[in-house]
Amino acid sequence: MLENGALENGLxxxxGLxxxxASxxxxASxxxxASxxxxASxxxxxxxxxxxxxxxxxxxxRGLDRGFRYLAVTSGVLIVMVLAAVAIFLVVQAxxxxxxxxxxxxxxxxxxxxxxxxxxxxxxxxxxxxAALVALAVAVPVAIGIALFISHYAPRRLASALGYLVDLxxxxxxxxxxxxxxxxxxxxxxxxxxxxxxxxxxxxxxAGDSAGNASNPPRVLMTASLVLAVMIxxxxxxxxxxxxxxxxxxxxxxxxxxxxxxxxxIRMAVLPYGRxxxxxxxxLGLGRALGETMAVxxxxxxxxxxxxxxxxxxxxxxxxxxxAAKFNxxxxxxxxxxxxxxxxxxxxTMMVNMAARAIVARRKDFSGxx
Numbered sequence: 285m286l287e288n289g290a291l292e293n294g295l296x297x298x299x300g301l302x303x304x305x306a307s308x309x310x311x312a313s314x315x316x317x318a319s320x321x322x323x324a325s326x327x328x329x330x331x332x333x334x335x336x337x338x339x340x341x342x343x344x345x346r347g348l349d350r351g352f353r354y355l356a357v358t359s360g361v362l363i364v365m366v367l368a369a370v371a372i373f374l375v376v377q378a379x380x381x382x383x384x385x386x387x388x389x390x391x392x393x394x395x396x397x398x399x400x401x402x403x404x405x406x407x408x409x410x411x412x413x414x415a416a417l418v419a420l421a422v423a424v425p426v427a428i429g430i431a432l433f434i435s436h437y438a439p440r441r442l443a444s445a446l447g448y449l450v451d452l453x454x455x456x457x458x459x460x461x462x463x464x465x466x467x468x469x470x471x472x473x474x475x476x477x478x479x480x481x482x483x484x485x486x487x488x489x490x491a492g493d494s495a496g497n498a499s500n501p502p503r504v505l506m507t508a509s510l511v512l513a514v515m516i517x518x519x520x521x522x523x524x525x526x527x528x529x530x531x532x533x534x535x536x537x538x539x540x541x542x543x544x545x546x547x548x549x550i551r552m553a554v555l556p557y558g559r560x561x562x563x564x565x566x567x568l569g570l571g572r573a574l575g576e577t578m579a580v581x582x583x584x585x586x587x588x589x590x591x592x593x594x595x596x597x598x599x600x601x602x603x604x605x606x607x608a609a610k611f612n613x614x615x616x617x618x619x620x621x622x623x624x625x626x627x628x629x630x631x632x633t634m635m636v637n638m639a640a641r642a643i644v645a646r647r648k649d650f651s652g653x654x
């Protein structure tokens with residue numbers, strides 16, 4: 285009887301264990317399903333958030349692109365409108381003097397008697413262009429030499445310091461250049477000008493006055509041109525330097541590998557590659573020289589002649605310096621006449637820029653200017 289009872293109890297205990305195990309397995313299965321469901325819902329939520337962020341980002345990106353496009357178009361249209369507004373202003377303000385013909389000389393003192401504005405502006409254009417061209421002829425070779433030295437010859441530290449000093453010249457005000465030209469440069473140049481008149485006076489640019497002498501003090505167009513050359517030197521040097529530094533290293537190494545010297549490498553690889561860049565830099569410098577006012581006004585003794593004598597005073601005058609000298613005391617008709625000369629300078633500057641762009645565009649496929 286005991287054995288049967290123990291056996292029954294054991295069977296009951298076994299059934300209990302089996303029921304417990306089954307219960308535990310069921311609980312575990314339910315927990316696993318819940319965990320998997322939780323992970324799936326979390327993933328779905330993350331995907332939904334990512335989708336919303338992507339849509340928002342695309343909308344924001346499209347908005348920024350649209351805003352940037354509008355800003356770029358507005359800027360392009362604005363510069364054209366400003367240029368057109370300047371041209372219209374000059375034409376409208378200059379029209380009374382242009383319409384007056386030769387009678388304008390009765391009201392404007394600096395216009396010769398019986399001359400119109402168009403006739404009076406001729407000597408000013410001549411002096412402006414002559415001074416700018418001489419300044420350019422002096423500045424461009426020096427600027428190219430400095431740029432080549434900085435980019436291909438000087439040690440790195442020296443090149444960095446020299447480049448900084450050249451760029452610093454651009455920050456000097458033009459009135460300071462004018463003072464330097466009058467008080468320092470002009471006295472130093474007088475012996476040189478006297479020597480040029482004595483030995484090279486047969487050349488029109490170096491001819492002296494009626495007595496065969498150079499003006500003293502030398503407040504002449506040559507002095508003004510040399511001051512302008514110093515003023516435009518930084519911008520030409522900076523542009524040429526950057527163009528020379530963009531020359532492909534492969535071109536330079538190929539020239540050296542073929543046995544070329546340093547100068548031959550520069551002549552065959554660097555200068556041809558940067559030719560249009562040099563032209564662009566020269567035109568920028570020419571534009572600066574054409575419009576310079578204070579330095580020329582302080583250095584030059586003005587005249588209203590068509591004269592190539594650059595070592596004699598009271599021969600030439602530039603447009604910008606003439607406007608600065610006469611504008612404050614001018615009558616309304618005088619203002620109109622001066623603005624008419626400004627219109628001529630505006631046209632000259634536009635022609636210079638258009639010529640520069642044409643030259644650069646013709647060689648854009650073979651140079652580093654663009």
